[in-house]
Amino acid sequence: MKPTVLQDPERRASAMRSIAGRRRRDRAFLSFCVATAATSVLVLIVLLASIVLQAAGHATKSPVETIVVETRQERKYGADPASAERVPSADADPAALFAALDENGDGQLRRRELARDARASFGRLVDRFDRDDDDRLSAAEFADAADDSTIQWMRRNLAIFLSSPPNPEPAEAGIYPALWGTVYVCLVCALFTLPIGVGTAIFLEEFQPRNRWVKRFHAFVQLNIANLAGVPSVVYGIIGVTAFVGMFHLLGEARKPALEIGVEYYDQFVTAGDQILLVPVEAAGSPLSVAREGLEARTPDGRTIEMHALPPGAPLPDDPQLLARTVREGDEGGRISEKAWYYTRLPFGRSVLAGGLTLMLVVLPVVIIASQEALRAVPDSLRTGALGLGATRWQMIRRVTLPAAIPGIMTGSIIAMSRAIGEAAPILIISGIVYISRVPQHLMDDFTVLPLQIFDWAGRAQQPFHELAASGILVLLAVLLSFNALAVLLRHRLQKPLS
Secondary structure, three states: OOOHHHHOHHHHHHHHHHHHHHHHHHHHHHHHHHHHHHHHHHHHHHHHHHHHHHHHHHHOOOHHHHHHHHHHHHHHOOOOHHHHHHOOOOOOOHHHHHHHHOOOOOOEEEHHHOOHHHHHHHHHHHHHHOOOOOOEEEHHHHHHHHOOOHHHHHHHHHHHHHHOOOOOOHHHOOOHHHHHHHHHHHHHHHHHHHHHHHHHHHHHHHOOOOOHHHHHHHHHHHHHHHHHOOOOHHHHHHHHHHHHHOHHHOOEOOOOEOEEEEEEEEEEEEOOOOOEEEEEEOOOOOOOOEOOOOOEEEOOOOOEEEOEEEOOOOOOOOOHHHHOOEEEOOOEOEEEEEEEEEEEEEOOOOOHHHHHHHHHHHHHHHHHHHHHHHHHOOOHHHHHHHHHOOOOHHHHHHHHHHHHHHHHHHHHHHHHHHHHHHOOHHHHHHHOOOOOOOOOOOOOOOOOOHHHHHHHHHOOOOHHHHHHHHHHHHHHHHHHHHHHHHHHHHHHHHOOOOO
16 A cells, blocks of 8 residues: 555655755755865865975975076176076086086186085085095086986985085075974973873773762863863963973073083183193082192093193193193183983973973873773773672773773874974974074983974075975974874774774
């Protein structure tokens, strides 16, 4: 027997129109979703393509090309603008290009003949192709440099970029200190964020209070954690300066810390024989040592010797051994320090540790909320079964609840660390330094990170620095993907079935 709606033609037509309308709305919504996803993918592809193309301009550029561009630019605005047109392009015949660059016409290309901004690139050519070691290039040596393949220059440019510090010359600039600064800061952030965040989530979810006032306090903490997740990161930078860099000025200042571990201070003297002598002092604020006869000092290789102090104006001795420990009476030493790898001070100052702890504040609410959601997703039957078998609450959490929640916790941690790696505002407030030429040697050392270095290069007017910024973005993405891949691997290794 047919339903009543099918027996009545009008009702059947109305039902079919309703079904057709719902199908049209379904197709429209599906089309909207597909268009949105396609637009997002297209924008991402365009963005990545523009970054890769700009980075390729830096990676594939040979020093010969840089020399040609800079020489043309300098001659164009020099005394003879017409001479700029006589310089052919970098892919022209090497002999013609060499003749145009060789202003002296003696068959030898020297550093002073080139534009000022091209001399760093010329130094790279000299280092590789100058067979006579005379800081100049002959026509044959220049031809060898011009004929070098793009792949070879790409490898050299990449090696320089990853192993060199920042430099005013784009051809010599690198990202090495910022790369390792990013790794160190993110490791510090992860080491503090994950235990604190997961522990807080366990306490809030697994140890529910029973007292009315404690419940209110528990709800107040939960509300504030949710609100802190939306606070701008620059606010955390200001908090980090107050809490970690200066420690509310309760423990002195970074220049005069209240506590230092792993550091020795010396007053340095330079003798008449160019020998360095180090006189140990008790603290950074101790009075400077004054050179006098018989003052004990040590050499950089650890030998202990006595100073030989001469009055001002007295002739220097002829004995080389005596000259090596001779100083002028009354000279003051210069205060230096030798810090161990475990050097620690209070307050932390503008250090790697302060930067990592500040990033911990930025991402800690994200880790806590994600860990809570992962713990809530664990079925209550597992908790009940564990408690029914006689397990204590901590045993139930450690052996049942936490292992089952690990995948969700690691997912939240990946999201949090991805945010931490790209943060620039709080680190700029904490570090305050963009140009650093060395890798941090300990947790109290100065540092910079990839976002700050990229920001510095992107803000400059010269196009080569924009290409460097694009290359830095690719390196930052590589670091981000490496951290995420490690986290995903750990998540799969630690994941256990619920049954």
